[in-house]
Amino acid sequence: QLTPNFYSRSCPNVLGVVRREVFKALKNEMRMGGSLLRLHFHDCFVNGCDASVMLDGSDGEKFALPNLNSARGFEVVDAIKAALENECNGTVSCADILAIAARDSVLLSGGPTWPVLLGRRDGLVSNQSGANSGLPSPFDSVDQIIAKFNAVGLNTTDVVSLSGGHTIGRARCATFSNRLFNFSGTGADDPTLDQSLAAQLRQVCPASGGDGNATTALDPNSTDVFDNHYFVNLKRNRGVLSSDQALYSSDAGQAETKALVESFAASGPLFKIAFVNSMIRMGNIVPLTGSAGEIRTNCRTINSS
Numbered sequence: 001q002l003t004p005n006f007y008s009r010s011c012p013n014v015l016g017v018v019r020r021e022v023f024k025a026l027k028n029e030m031r032m033g034g035s036l037l038r039l040h041f042h043d044c045f046v047n048g049c050d051a052s053v054m055l056d057g058s059d060g061e062k063f064a065l066p067n068l069n070s071a072r073g074f075e076v077v078d079a080i081k082a083a084l085e086n087e088c089n090g091t092v093s094c095a096d097i098l099a100i101a102a103r104d105s106v107l108l109s110g111g112p113t114w115p116v117l118l119g120r121r122d123g124l125v126s127n128q129s130g131a132n133s134g135l136p137s138p139f140d141s142v143d144q145i146i147a148k149f150n151a152v153g154l155n156t157t158d159v160v161s162l163s164g165g166h167t168i169g170r171a172r173c174a175t176f177s178n179r180l181f182n183f184s185g186t187g188a189d190d191p192t193l194d195q196s197l198a199a200q201l202r203q204v205c206p207a208s209g210g211d212g213n214a215t216t217a218l219d220p221n222s223t224d225v226f227d228n229h230y231f232v233n234l235k236r237n238r239g240v241l242s243s244d245q246a247l248y249s250s251d252a253g254q255a256e257t258k259a260l261v262e263s264f265a266a267s268g269p270l271f272k273i274a275f276v277n278s279m280i281r282m283g284n285i286v287p288l289t290g291s292a293g294e295i296r297t298n299c300r301t302i303n304s305s
């Protein structure tokens with residue numbers, strides 16, 4: 001029901017405006033590409049792609065565990081929204097802005113592009129609990145992650161191709177440092193983590209104290225470039241998050257994810273085709289259309305009636 005031409009008459013410059021704003025943001029900080037891609041993902045997995053992640057309020061998704069001190073890019077979305085309100089007020093939804101900004105972030109990071117489907121409307125609610133239960137955790141098993149994707153209508157291929165989003169962006173020590181010291185009480189570090197990468201990561205995340213908010217690249221040696229190197233890393237035990245490495249190394253009956261990692265590592269073009277296909281599928285998670293929801297004028301608050 002979404003269509004690439006949704007705004008062709010009501011806001012013909014929408015794509016140009018978003019591209020310009022995303023370009024500016026990435027020029028200032030390349031990491032923002034990853035941050036914007038992740039915002040669209042975190043939006044779509046909770047109540048569908050309805051910009052629920054953007055709503056302010058202490059009971060909102062921003063305060064859920066996977067987002068608190070972690071999700072970023074809200075100011076960039078604000079800037080895009082302001083530019084679009086100037087261009088064609090009350091027309092473009094915040095949910096569509098997130099989808100276009102994610103697409104542009106991938107493209108401007110050297111990745112593939114695709115015609116982004118549009119016509120989503122903005123939701124009226126945002127609550128922490130949905131995000132806490134629906135979003136995958138880096139400490140989840142592959143089976144748990146697959147279950148969370150299945151719950152929103154996505155499949156195992158989507159799990160692996162979309163995990164390839166970790167070809168850009170960064171992670172905080174808090175999300176992987178358990179792998180570096182006395183892993184699961186074994187007295188050693190995670191056996192599925194390459195020793196030299198572990199040593200490097202311990203420099204970033206010292207054993208005790210230290211700053212849990214220090215970050216490292218999710219795709220060491222190919223940061224900021226949207227390529228298939230993430231999958232090559234997994235074959236070398238160089239995935240940063242436990243949930244990344246498990247796609248290749250888990251022996252919990254995940255022959256399927258391992259085979260997908262092998263094929264995406266072997267072929268960048270194959271990965272990019274699969275990624276695009278999965279991004280379109282993710283962008284279609286229960287969108288509000290027609291007269292459901294609203295078009296927010298400020299992405300952080302619902303319109304006052």
Ligand code: HEM
Nearest residue numbers: 034035038041070136137138162165169170171172175243
């Ligand atoms: C498969 C399950 C997934 C898990 C367990 C997961 C987990 C994480 C974690 C823990 C971080 C680091 C957050 C922080 O340290 O604050 C992260 C970052 C990131 N994730 Fe995922 N993620 C998953 C899937 C995805 C998907 C589907 C996408 C997009 C298609 C994505 C894109 C990103 C990006 C781009 C970053 C870097 C963000 C930045 O630098 O601001 N992830 N993810």
Ligand SMILES: [Ca+2]
Nearest residue numbers: 043046048052
């Ligand atoms: Ca949402």
